[in-house]
Amino acid sequence: xxxxxxxxMSLLRKIEAEAATILSRAGILRDVSLEGTxxxxxxxxxxxxATKVCFTLASKLRKSxxxxxxxxxxxxxxxxxxLIERVEAKGGYINFYFNWPRVAEELLKEALKPxxxxxxxxxMRVMVEHTSVNPNKALHIGHARNACLGDFVSRLLRFAGxxxxxxxxxxxxxxxxxxxxxxxxxxxxxxxxxxxxxxxxCGDDVxxxxxxxxxxxxxxxxxxxEVMKLIDEGGNDVADFARKLAERVLRSQLQTLWRLxxxxxxxxxxxxxxxxxxxEQAFRKLKAGGYVYYAEDGKAKGCWxxxxxxxxxxxxxxxxxxxxxxxxxxxxxxxxxxxxxxxxHGLLEDTFSYKIFSRQPNGKLLWTTTVGExxxxxxxxxxxxxxxxxxxxxxxxxxxxxxxALQMLSRGEKKxxxxxxxxxxxxxxxxxxxxxxxxxxxxxxHMSGRRGWYVNADTLLEALYQKALEETRKRNxxxxxxxxxxxxxxxxxxxxxxxxxxxxxxxxxxxxxxxxLKLEGNTAPYLQYAHTRCxxxxxxxxxxxxxxxxxxxxxxxxxxxxxxxxxxxxxxxxLRDLRPIHICSYAHKLATLLNEFYQKxxxxxxxxxxxxxxxxxxxxxKCTLAxxxxxxxxxxxxxx
RNA sequence: GGCCCCGUAGCCUAGCUCGGAUAGGGUGCAGGCCUUCGGAGCCUGUGGCGUGGGUUCAAAUCCCACCGGGGCCGCCA
Numbered sequence: 057x058x059x060x061x062x063x064x065m066s067l068l069r070k071i072e073a074e075a076a077t078i079l080s081r082a083g084i085l086r087d088v089s090l091e092g093t094x095x096x097x098x099x100x101x102x103x104x105x106a107t108k109v110c111f112t113l114a115s116k117l118r119k120s121x122x123x124x125x126x127x128x129x130x131x132x133x134x135x136x137x138x139l140i141e142r143v144e145a146k147g148g149y150i151n152f153y154f155n156w157p158r159v160a161e162e163l164l165k166e167a168l169k170p171x172x173x174x175x176x177x178x179x180m181r182v183m184v185e186h187t188s189v190n191p192n193k194a195l196h197i198g199h200a201r202n203a204c205l206g207d208f209v210s211r212l213l214r215f216a217g218x219x220x221x222x223x224x225x226x227x228x229x230x231x232x233x234x235x236x237x238x239x240x241x242x243x244x245x246x247x248x249x250x251x252x253x254x255x256x257x258c259g260d261d262v263x264x265x266x267x268x269x270x271x272x273x274x275x276x277x278x279x280x281x282e283v284m285k286l287i288d289e290g291g292n293d294v295a296d297f298a299r300k301l302a303e304r305v306l307r308s309q310l311q312t313l314w315r316l317x318x319x320x321x322x323x324x325x326x327x328x329x330x331x332x333x334x335x336e337q338a339f340r341k342l343k344a345g346g347y348v349y350y351a352e353d354g355k356a357k358g359c360w361x362x363x364x365x366x367x368x369x370x371x372x373x374x375x376x377x378x379x380x381x382x383x384x385x386x387x388x389x390x391x392x393x394x395x396x397x398x399x400x401h402g403l404l405e406d407t408f409s410y411k412i413f414s415r416q417p418n419g420k421l422l423w424t425t426t427v428g429e430x431x432x433x434x435x436x437x438x439x440x441x442x443x444x445x446x447x448x449x450x451x452x453x454x455x456x457x458x459x460x461a462l463q464m465l466s467r468g469e470k471k472x473x474x475x476x477x478x479x480x481x482x483x484x485x486x487x488x489x490x491x492x493x494x495x496x497x498x499x500x501x502h503m504s505g506r507r508g509w510y511v512n513a514d515t516l517l518e519a520l521y522q523k524a525l526e527e528t529r530k531r532n533x534x535x536x537x538x539x540x541x542x543x544x545x546x547x548x549x550x551x552x553x554x555x556x557x558x559x560x561x562x563x564x565x566x567x568x569x570x571x572x573l574k575l576e577g578n579t580a581p582y583l584q585y586a587h588t589r590c591x592x593x594x595x596x597x598x599x600x601x602x603x604x605x606x607x608x609x610x611x612x613x614x615x616x617x618x619x620x621x622x623x624x625x626x627x628x629x630x631l632r633d634l635r636p637i638h639i640c641s642y643a644h645k646l647a648t649l650l651n652e653f654y655q656k657x658x659x660x661x662x663x664x665x666x667x668x669x670x671x672x673x674x675x676x677x678k679c680t681l682a683x684x685x686x687x688x689x690x691x692x693x694x695x696x
Numbered sequence: 697g698g699c700c701c702c703g704u705a706g707c708c709u710a711g712c713u714c715g716g717a718u719a720g721g722g723u724g725c726a727g728g729c730c731u732u733c734g735g736a737g738c739c740u741g742u743g744g745c746g747u748g749g750g751u752u753c754a755a756a757u758c759c760c761a762c763c764g765g766g767g768c769c770g771c772c773a
Binding site: 092093095097098099102106108111112114115120121146147148149190227230231232355356358359361372373374375377378379380381382383384386388389390392393449450451452453454476478479481499500502527528531547558559560562563564566568571574575576577578579581582584585586588589592593595596597632633637640641644645648651652654655656658659660661674695696 | 697698699700701702707708709710711713714715716717718720721722723729732733734735736737738739752753754765766767768769770771772773
């Protein structure tokens with residue numbers, strides 16, 4: 057997973073280049089590349105930037121790192137008026153000390169320009185597919201993790217200048233939709249429940265109850281098979297009903313997603329994929345290219361299999377080839393998924409029709425695939441170089457097969473990334489509170505849609521909203537209701553997203569409701585609070601003109617400047633592995649440094665020159681923080 | 697049986713790709729900071745790399761083995 061396509065033109069790179077020039081004048085380091093050897097010293101007295109290059113050179117030069125560093129520093133020449141003022145050797149490291157008036161001036165000017173931190177990339181066309189929740193239920197917090205990660209990746213890639221198409225795949229033909237169709241058509245469930253959000257009604261009530269009834273009345277499973285067959289064939293009342301039903305659930309899910317600030321470009325319906333005959337197209341190509349074969353005998357007799365045994369990563373497996381078509385001629389999920397991936401990457405003709413589904417609250421149009429005519433004029437959605445598919449880790453093997461198939465079919469031209477993430481489970485405490493009777497010896501309980509063991513995203517969002525509302529009211533007793541509600545909503549959404557993003561995708565989140573409702577410490581409100589403090593200072597300052605050049609700097613100011621300087625690096629790290637943690641940590645550190653600065657360096661009451669400089673610094677820090685928060689989908693607030 | 701992921705203080709978590717300075721946060725607990733730009737804050741203390749080997753001048757990081765937890769393994773999605 058990851059992209060390596062950026063070139064950065066930031067001030068940081070300029071400083072690193074100057075450091076390299078300085079050291080190149082020392083004989084011992086002539087022609088040595090410093091690329092990737094820079095780091096931030098652990099303590100300010102060790103300088104503002106360091107290189108560990110002497111360590112890697114030690115064995116080659118048969119000298120200790122300390123000797124090399126000392127010699128290099130004695131021979132190095134610092135240019136007058138440059139960005140670096142002084143070079144010192146210490147413990148094998150070469151430490152650089154900034155010429156602060158110049159660095160601060162250039163940095164503040166750069167950070168105040170819109171788009172600070174944006175890397176220069178070769179723009180790519182990318183499809184990010186995420187969420188993809190079966191349209192028979194409300195999103196639970198595991199689905200929300202998927203959406204938050206996918207949305208982060210989309211925001212990041214767009215920030216970097218890529219052309220991003222965000223898709224949400226809607227499986228309206230699977231067993232889960234069939235289950236609720238059985239409920240409505242054969243078990244007499246009413247078509248709505250007063251006062252209950254439709255997706256919640258379908259998932260919490262109908263789906264769970266229908267599944268309970270399967271064990272009591274096994275003949276119901278026969279009904280489901282009938283329903284699924286009709287849905288699969290299409291062009292009948294049951295199929296039409298199922299599609300309309302799925303659409304209603306989807307609209308309800310979208311309310312939650314939009315509330316979370318997650319938006320899409322395209323909805324891709326499985327029933328439309330069937331009707332567009334993507335699989336038939338793909339199967340012809342697979343056969344023509346000799347990628348598949350028909351099994352004449354063996355365990356998979358009568359099936360069509362994808363050849364994988366020649367690939368090293370599959371060759372060790374007992375049965376490396378993957379069954380794509382059952383012996384009865386029907387297609388399996390990996391087959392469909394390969395066809396769909398081929399469509400994404402432009403390896404199949406685009407046989408979909410499209411129409412506008414909705415205008416989203418952010419003003420952007422949401423398109424959908426559709427049956428029949430569709431709009432003649434529509435954006436081009438497929439034919440991307442890169443697709444990023446956010447799907448939980450349990451499907452890793454199947455995704456590996458799809459990626460391998462695409463690799464073969466495109467001869468390595470197209471890149472299919474499975475963005476895997478671990479599931480969200482429930483803490484024992486929370487499960488017990490919800491009345492789930494699970495194995496008490498386990499430290500956590502896996503969620504289960506069929507059994508009704510889950511926490512809905514709506515439920516958590518609402519709990520966060522109430523908590524935030526209460527806290528905001530406490531702090532703003534005289535504020536208008538509109539302000540309180542708007543602020544609480546921004547806090548709730550931000551807190552939700554940050555909880556999902558601050559943990560590495562390959563760690564399971566054991567969700568605990570009480571823990572999740574805390575709004576102190578390393579949480580979104582902490583970041584938002586630092587932002588409002590900046591806003592508060594700037595608001596109070598009245599009219600002022602910027603001052604970029606400091607006369608002297610206190611340590612908290614330097615620390616803040618150093619961290620602002622590092623923003624492009626945080627963005628690059630995130631782009632490298634697509635993980636939000638880099639931006640989360642960056643934003644948290646920036647907020648901490650702002651709070652320390654706030655404590656130790658008075659702005660408004662400072663003497664005039666310092667006042668102007670500090671105001672400029674606060675503004676730059678605020679801009680940088682807002683930029684990082686935007687990437688995470690956290691709402692930067694002016695007051696809270 | 698094969699394969700994949702995780703294991704860092706009481707609890708949660710960063711650092712592991714690319715080995716280097718005293719392992720960074722949060723929470724909890726103990727204490728301190730309100731005549732100073734907003735206390736969702738700041739400061740001090742407390743406590744940690746699953747185990748055993750190996751490679752290296754140097755290992756949380758790389759290699760091997762083991763232990764513990766989770767997941768996936770051809771006609772489900």
